[in-house]
Amino acid sequence: MKNLKSPNIAIIGTGSTKFGELFDQSYDDLVREAATLAMTDAGVTMDMIGAAWLSTAFPEIGVFKGRSGMDLAEPLSMYDIPVTRVSNFCASGGDAIRNAVNALLAHDCDVVMALGVEKLRDRTPQDSIVRMMVEYTHPYFQKGFTAAGTFAVYANKHFEKYGVTREDLARVSVKNHHNGTLNEKAHHRRELTVEQVLASPMVADPLTVMDCCPTTDGASCVIMVRAEDVDKAKHNPVHIKGIGLNVATGWDLPFFDPHYDFLSFQATKNAAKVAYAQAGITDPLKEIDLAEVHDCFSIVELLTYEDLGFCGAGEAKDMIRSNTTALGGEIPVNVSGGLLSCGHPVGATGIRMVVEVADHLRNRAGKRQVKGAKVGLTQNIGGPGAIASVMVLGLD
Amino acid sequence: MKNLKSPNIAIIGTGSTKFGELFDQSYDDLVREAATLAMTDAGVTMDMIGAAWLSTAFPEIGVFKGRSGMDLAEPLSMYDIPVTRVSNFCASGGDAIRNAVNALLAHDCDVVMALGVEKLRDRTPQDSIVRMMVEYTHPYFQKGFTAAGTFAVYANKHFEKYGVTREDLARVSVKNHHNGTLNEKAHHRRELTVEQVLASPMVADPLTVMDCCPTTDGASCVIMVRAEDVDKAKHNPVHIKGIGLNVATGWDLPFFDPHYDFLSFQATKNAAKVAYAQAGITDPLKEIDLAEVHDCFSIVELLTYEDLGFCGAGEAKDMIRSNTTALGGEIPVNVSGGLLSCGHPVGATGIRMVVEVADHLRNRAGKRQVKGAKVGLTQNIGGPGAIASVMVLGLD
Numbered sequence: 001m002k003n004l005k006s007p008n009i010a011i012i013g014t015g016s017t018k019f020g021e022l023f024d025q026s027y028d029d030l031v032r033e034a035a036t037l038a039m040t041d042a043g044v045t046m047d048m049i050g051a052a053w054l055s056t057a058f059p060e061i062g063v064f065k066g067r068s069g070m071d072l073a074e075p076l077s078m079y080d081i082p083v084t085r086v087s088n089f090c091a092s093g094g095d096a097i098r099n100a101v102n103a104l105l106a107h108d109c110d111v112v113m114a115l116g117v118e119k120l121r122d123r124t125p126q127d128s129i130v131r132m133m134v135e136y137t138h139p140y141f142q143k144g145f146t147a148a149g150t151f152a153v154y155a156n157k158h159f160e161k162y163g164v165t166r167e168d169l170a171r172v173s174v175k176n177h178h179n180g181t182l183n184e185k186a187h188h189r190r191e192l193t194v195e196q197v198l199a200s201p202m203v204a205d206p207l208t209v210m211d212c213c214p215t216t217d218g219a220s221c222v223i224m225v226r227a228e229d230v231d232k233a234k235h236n237p238v239h240i241k242g243i244g245l246n247v248a249t250g251w252d253l254p255f256f257d258p259h260y261d262f263l264s265f266q267a268t269k270n271a272a273k274v275a276y277a278q279a280g281i282t283d284p285l286k287e288i289d290l291a292e293v294h295d296c297f298s299i300v301e302l303l304t305y306e307d308l309g310f311c312g313a314g315e316a317k318d319m320i321r322s323n324t325t326a327l328g329g330e331i332p333v334n335v336s337g338g339l340l341s342c343g344h345p346v347g348a349t350g351i352r353m354v355v356e357v358a359d360h361l362r363n364r365a366g367k368r369q370v371k372g373a374k375v376g377l378t379q380n381i382g383g384p385g386a387i388a389s390v391m392v393l394g395l396d
Numbered sequence: 397m398k399n400l401k402s403p404n405i406a407i408i409g410t411g412s413t414k415f416g417e418l419f420d421q422s423y424d425d426l427v428r429e430a431a432t433l434a435m436t437d438a439g440v441t442m443d444m445i446g447a448a449w450l451s452t453a454f455p456e457i458g459v460f461k462g463r464s465g466m467d468l469a470e471p472l473s474m475y476d477i478p479v480t481r482v483s484n485f486c487a488s489g490g491d492a493i494r495n496a497v498n499a500l501l502a503h504d505c506d507v508v509m510a511l512g513v514e515k516l517r518d519r520t521p522q523d524s525i526v527r528m529m530v531e532y533t534h535p536y537f538q539k540g541f542t543a544a545g546t547f548a549v550y551a552n553k554h555f556e557k558y559g560v561t562r563e564d565l566a567r568v569s570v571k572n573h574h575n576g577t578l579n580e581k582a583h584h585r586r587e588l589t590v591e592q593v594l595a596s597p598m599v600a601d602p603l604t605v606m607d608c609c610p611t612t613d614g615a616s617c618v619i620m621v622r623a624e625d626v627d628k629a630k631h632n633p634v635h636i637k638g639i640g641l642n643v644a645t646g647w648d649l650p651f652f653d654p655h656y657d658f659l660s661f662q663a664t665k666n667a668a669k670v671a672y673a674q675a676g677i678t679d680p681l682k683e684i685d686l687a688e689v690h691d692c693f694s695i696v697e698l699l700t701y702e703d704l705g706f707c708g709a710g711e712a713k714d715m716i717r718s719n720t721t722a723l724g725g726e727i728p729v730n731v732s733g734g735l736l737s738c739g740h741p742v743g744a745t746g747i748r749m750v751v752e753v754a755d756h757l758r759n760r761a762g763k764r765q766v767k768g769a770k771v772g773l774t775q776n777i778g779g780p781g782a783i784a785s786v787m788v789l790g791l792d
Contacts, residue, residue, distance in 0.1 A: 002446070003504045050398070057463070067453070068484045069491075070782045074646025080666050082641035083783075084491050087481050088464045095465075095480050099495050105502030108399045245478035250470025270476050386466045387479075 004277040008227045009101045010237035011393070013042025014355040019218035019343045020187045021121045027065040028075035030117050030219035034348075035076055038113070038221035043234050046078050049223075050109025054085040055096035055116035057346035057382075060123070066347070072115055081109075089382030090294060091245060092116065093350025094389025097222065098245050104226050111229075116352070117219035118345035148212055148297065150384065152204035155299040157262040159206070162314035164302065166206050170197035171320045172298040173210045176334045179327060180341025182368040187216045187343030211298040216343025220351035222358070238358040241375075242279030242392035244271035249386045265381050267388035268307035272379070276309075279392035281375075284309045285331055288392070289373040290360055292353035294380045295338040304379060305333070308390070327368060335360070335368050350389055353378035357393050400673040404623045405497045406633035407789070409438025410751040415614035415739045416583040417517045423461040424471035426513050426615035430744075431472055434509070434617035439630050442474050445619075446505025450481045451492035451512035453742035453778075456519070462743070468511055477505075485778030486690060487641060488512065489746025490785025493618065494641050500622050507625075512748070513615035514741035544608055544693065546780065548600035551695040553658040555602070558710035560698065562602050566593035567716045568694040569606045572730045575723060576737025578764040583612045583739030607694040612739025616747035618754070634754040637771075638675030638788035640667035645782045661777050663784035664703035668775070672705075675788035677771075680705045681727055684788070685769040686756055688749035690776045691734040700775060701729070704786070723764060731756070731764050746785055749774035753789050 015037025017030050025033070039046065052073070056066030065071050069083025088095045093116040100112040158164040174194055180186035197210040230237050248267035253260050272284075281287050291308070295301035302316040310331060311319050319325050325333035336342055336356040339349060357376035359365040380389045411433025413426050421429070435442065448469070452462030461467050465479025484491045489512040496508040554560040570590055576582035593606040626633050644663035668680075677683050687704070691697035698712040706727060707715050715721050721729035732738055732752040735745060753772035755761040776785045 005503070007502075068487075068779055068783060069643050070485075070646055070779050073643040073782075074648065077646075079644050080642060082491070082494065083484075083643045084495060084641070085483050087483065088479075089466075091464075095478070098478065099480060099498070102495070102498040102502040102504050105504070106403075106498040106500075107401070108498050108501070245480070246476060247465050247469040247479045248475050250466055250473075252470065383464055383466050386469075387464060 002274055006241050006278045007101050007105060007243055009104055009224050009240045010227045010230045011222050011224050011240065011354065011358050012230065012235040012237050013038040013044065013223035014221065014358050015041055016185055016220040016352050016355045017218050018185045019216050019345060022217040023122050027060060027117060027119050030217065031072060031075040031115060034117065034219035034221040035113065035115055038223050042223040044111055044223055046076060048111045049078060049081060049113050050111050051081050051103050052078065052083045052113040052115065053096035053100045054083060055092040055114065055347040055351065056085065056118055057087050057089055057092045058118060058120065060119055088387050090296065090346055091350060091380045091382035091387040091389040092347045094378070094380055094391060095245050097351065097354065098243050100224060101240060101243060104224060110225060112224050113221060114351060115219065115221040116348035116350060118347040119217045120215040120345060121217050146204065148204040148207050151297040151299055152207050154262045154303060155206050158299060158303065161263060162317065164317045166198060167194055168302065168317045168320055169206065169211050169298040170194040172295060172301045173197045173340050175326050176295060176338040176340040179335050179368060180337025183337045183342065186337040186341045187214055188341050207297055213296050213339035213344045216345045218343065218345035218348045218352065220348045220355050222351060222354055236362050238361045238393050239396060240391060241394040242275035242281070244274030244390045246270035246274070247387050249384070251384055264303055264307050265385045265388060267386055268304060268379060268381055268390065271388040271390040272308050275390040275392050279394065281392060285311070287375055288331060288377050289375050290332045290335055290357065290370040291377040291379065292336060292356050293333055295334055295340050296344060298340065300381065301333065301338065308377070308379060332370050335370060350378065350380045354391065354393065361393060361395055398670055402637050402674045403497050403501060403639055405500055405620050405636045406623045406626045407618050407620050407636065407750065407754050408626065408631040408633050409434040409440065409619035410617070410754050411437055412581055412616040412748050412751045413614050414581045415612050415741060418613040419518050423456060423513060423515050426613065427468060427471040427511060430513065430615035430617040431509065431511055434619050438619035440507055440619055442472060444507045445474060445477060445509050446507050447477050447499050448474065448479045448509040448511065449492035449496045450479060451488040451510070451743040451747065452481065452514055453483050453485055453488045454514060454516070456515055484783050486692065486742055487746060487776045487778040487783040487785040488743045490774070490776055490787060491641050493747065493750065494639050496620060497636060497639060500620060506621060508620050509617060510747060511615065511617040512744035512746060514743040515613045516611040516741060517613050542600065544600040544603050547693040547695055548603050550658045550699060551602050554695060554699065557659060558713065560713045562594060563590055564698065564713045564716055565602065565607050565694040566590040568691060568697045569593045569736050571722050572691060572734040572736040575731050575764060576733025579733045579738065582733040582737045583610055584737050603693055609692050609735035609740045612741045614739065614741040614744045614748065616744045616751050618747060618750055632758050634757045634789050635792060636787060637790040638671035640670030640786045642666035643783050645780070647780055660699055660703050661781045661784060663782055664700060664775060664777055664786065667784040667786040668704050671786040671788050675790065677788060681707070683771055684727060684773050685771050686728045686731055686753065686766040687773040687775065688732060688752050689729055691730055691736050692740060694736065696777065697729065697734065704773070704775060728766050731766060746774065746776045750787065750789065757789060757791055
């Protein structure tokens with residue numbers, strides 16, 4: 001039986017580095033910056049951290065960073081505590097938070113850190129994430145298929161079944177790049193037009209370069225305590241009301257099942273079901289004020305509207321056409337700029353989303369503030385659509 | 397403040413594959429075998445598992461196995477639950493169990509699986525663990541240093557400071573290989589003499605081949621529930637009375653601190669302190685009936701006696717000379733054969749130790765049964781002596 005009780009864990013501090021091509025910052029530098037920002041925000045010192053979780057999905061081969069909890073402890077000289085490294089592809093950050101939440105609820109410690117970090121840019125060609133995927137991965141990828149190629153099939157199926165168009169995909173990228181111009185920590189900050197997205201080089205038909213998120217360096221961190229340990233004089237907390245992690249398929253789907261429909265991700269649906277039940281969400285569109293979702297490719301944001309129940313099957317195109325998910329719309333999605341503008345340092349992304357939603361709920365998101373936001377959601381999908389993390393954050 | 401309350405989580409099922417050169421079994425095959433053994437032993441079916449943790453420290457590059465929880469879910473078709481992959485070098489298995497324990501105590505689920513698996517043998521030379529360490533790791537290793545070379549310094553320092561001899565190291569290997577002859581799942585099963593160990597090829601002076609554990613394939617699994625959920629008519633549980641995971645140093649020690657003494661591992665001491673406090677252990681030598689410790693190299697078993705408080709500093713040599721840690725001695729250590737005889741599939745080893753100790757406490761360890769064993773310990777040390785896991789198991 002699934003746990004449908006809200007964890008109600010309080011996030012008391014958050015921090016993110018700038019996301020981008022951070023050639024002048026090492027993995028350790030990124031860890032230090034994100035951790036220091038979050039601890040300063042929380043008003044906690046390092047000796048108060050009882051345990052920590054490190055999310056890195058693709059450890060740097062050249063310098064061996066990210067394979068163990070040591071790589072979070074050492075840059076901070078934060079020793080004599082447990083530090084766990086978790087990896088779950090693009091859901092790594094959410095899973096680091098989940099295990100940290102469990103440790104608090106287990107009363108294994110009182111203050112926890114979850115930090116995600118990834119260096120993807122300054123790698124040798126031998127060590128690049130694309131080469132790793134193509135040469136060292138599942139036989140499917142070794143046949144020349146890529147992540148973009150996989151998600152392109154979802155796009156084409158949505159074209160065929162639901163009448164989604166290339167312009168609809170482009171609208172996602174235009175929206176998120178606009179939002180990113182308001183976020184000084186985003187990787188790519190420039191306005192785009194639908195025409196520019198359509199005219200950019202084709203990666204995997206129908207996805208152009210501007211339908212694909214960049215590979216990026218960055219780190220994000222949250223500090224959490226149990227709700228009853230919040231110091232109201234000092235903290236301005238945001239609470240994790242629901243958290244779901246779900247593995248729903250393997251490599252078998254989507255690649256080897258001829259009946260697979262390429263329309264949605266069961267993992268997102270399953271994870272959302274748990275997170276919604278815990279948080280008491282019954283009408284996501286009405287009850288959620290903003291969402292950060294996994295727009296690794298433009299099509300994924302669209303189908304995620306449907307997987308999360310923001311609309312019915314086939315209706316995502318209407319949401320993007322009507323600006324329902326734009327800043328100022330009924331449910332702004334990827335106000336940060338999303339992966340398309342912020343970039344996607346894989347282990348950091350899930351935590352970066354929580355930092356963003358927390359900033360809105362704490363009314364400190366600056367020019368892109370969603371006014372009066374009280375409930376927010378984050379979602380990631382990882383691997384071959386196999387693993388999803390969904391969180392619902394609220395004010396108390 | 398550290399949590400000093402016993403988790404008292406019940407292990408209700410355990411299982412291990414044969415450890416060895418398992419060229420005829422894939423990563424997935426090993427997962428299936430260990431999980432099936434443990435679930436059968438526990439009398440639980442897969443639909444009862446509420447969440448799972450996968451421990452793999454060195455994912456297979458060639459087939460991309462072990463980077464996410466999906467690689468535990470897919471071989472079992474165990475979907476619609478959270479599955480986390482943890483990696484913490486040689487402490488990965490203990491950390492998988494620790495996070496699973498927290499999830500139970502958090503009431504996030506009711507039945508959990510922790511499974512460790514590693515395929516180290518049938519790799520291409522490009523993908524071998526030694527080449528990975530030498531070419532793709534910390535600059536220290538890139539200068540040609542190796543794990544054996546590092547631990548050899550500890551051995552030489554113990555020679556110089558405490559009068560440990562090469563024969564003392566050999567006695568560890570002789571003891572553990574003898575124990576391994578009684579364990580049909582051990583990798584190398586043959587009696588050795590001190591003379592044979594000394595005469596075997598030198599790897600890093602004073603460590604010969606027979607002072608070094610082999611690289612090995614294998615998988616181990618445990619199924620756990622909260623103590624109050626044990627069905628006494630059905631289960632014969634063993635309880636986790638104390639569990640400590642500790643990151644105590646980075647790469648900085650032992651490699652870059654000229655004052656470092658190369659005599660002990662602070663991480664083991666720190667983790668043991670927590671596990672002992674939780675379990676109420678005040679006199680380890682008297683209160684612990686058997687221990688599985690991390691004899692990756694013979695010297696490590698010796699210094700671990702001291703780190704765990706089985707004896708004082710410099711006294712480990714007396715324990716091995718007097719057969720105190722032999723089967724039938726006061727505190728048998730590595731009755732399974734240890735890493736030296738069982739081999740060391742990194743992600744599996746910590747869980748394999750728990751399977752071994754549980755078998756003794758459940759009085760089903762066959763020819764190597766430690767008679768009347770009621771309390772057992774497991775210990776791993778990972779990375780550059782940086783990360784340790786210590787568990788104390790008891791009967792209730």
